[in-house]
Amino acid sequence: MHRPIRLTVLIALLVSLVAAAQTAAVVSLIGATTSTAGLKVYAQLDENVYERGIKVADEQLAAVNLTRDEFHGEWNYLIKPST
Numbered sequence: 142m143h144r145p146i147r148l149t150v151l152i153a154l155l156v157s158l159v160a161a162a163q164t165a166a167v168v169s170l171i172g173a174t175t176s177t178a179g180l181k182v183y184a185q186l187d188e189n190v191y192e193r194g195i196k197v198a199d200e201q202l203a204a205v206n207l208t209r210d211e212f213h214g215e216w217n218y219l220i221k222p223s224t
Contacts, residue, residue, distance in 0.1 A: 164186065172184035206224075210217035 168184045168186045172182055174180070174182040204223065206221045208219045208221070209215075210219070
């Protein structure tokens with residue numbers, strides 16, 4: 142009777158170990174990024190837990206000095222300090 146539960150726990154553990162290994166591989170690949178112009182990327186996994194569902198008011202977002210890039214501006218943007 143306990144065997145299916147143990148199997149489920151083992152499968153869940155295996156899945157979490159594989160996910161952790163894949164995450165480490167992705168962070169490593171990101172950290173290995175370079176360019177011919179001399180760009181070097183340093184990547185580190187942030188394992189902090191952050192609160193979900195925080196809402197930012199339109200007025201707050203409008204106050205951010207944000208410039209969207211022409212290429213996928215929804216992902217690529219520059220934020221400068223407000224003057």
